[in-house]
Every structure is written in C-alpha cells, then in structure tokens.
Amino acid sequence: MSSEIKKFAAELRTNAPKLDLHGRFSHEIESQIDQFLYENYNKKELSVEIVYGIGRGVLSQATRKFLENHPLVEKVVDRGGFCVVILSE
DSSP states (O other), X not given: OOHHHHHHHHXXXXXXXXEEOTTOOGGGHHHHHHHHHXXXXXXXXXXXXXXXXXXXXXXXXXXXXXXXXXXXXXXXXXOSSEEEEEEOO
C-alpha cells in the first residue's frame, strides 16, 4: 500500500488508538511512546494518534524528534495538538 493511501486512510480513521501525553515531561515520554508504538504494531494497527496539546510546543517537538528515526514509523502527520503516526508494515 502506498504511503499516500495509508496517510489518507489514517486521517479518515476515527477510532485509532490514542496516547495522551498531557501532563508529562519531555524527558519521560520516549519510553511511553516506544511501548505504545510496539504494542499497536504487534496488534497490526496501521496508524495511531499521539496527543501532546498545544501549549509552548515542548512536548510536540520532543515527540516529533523521537518519531523521526523510529523504526516502526513510516510517516508523521501533524494535526496541531496531536499527530497521526502511520506505522510501517
């Protein structure tokens, strides 16, 4: 399946698993994100959502930086306050 088709399908999905990072510190989110991604990859999920809020952007920057080189991440689509993560096959 092409990356664009997966992106389109992920954006239409309303019941994607969500990880809410509100109230967390940037230095503690990597292990939570990593575990969340692996759990959902093993469940054969095509995409997930990670909610970080708007605020000053500290969590969103830390989240995007961590996802950039993660082996399970094919694409990240920022939606302002949260992102849709398309998982690799």
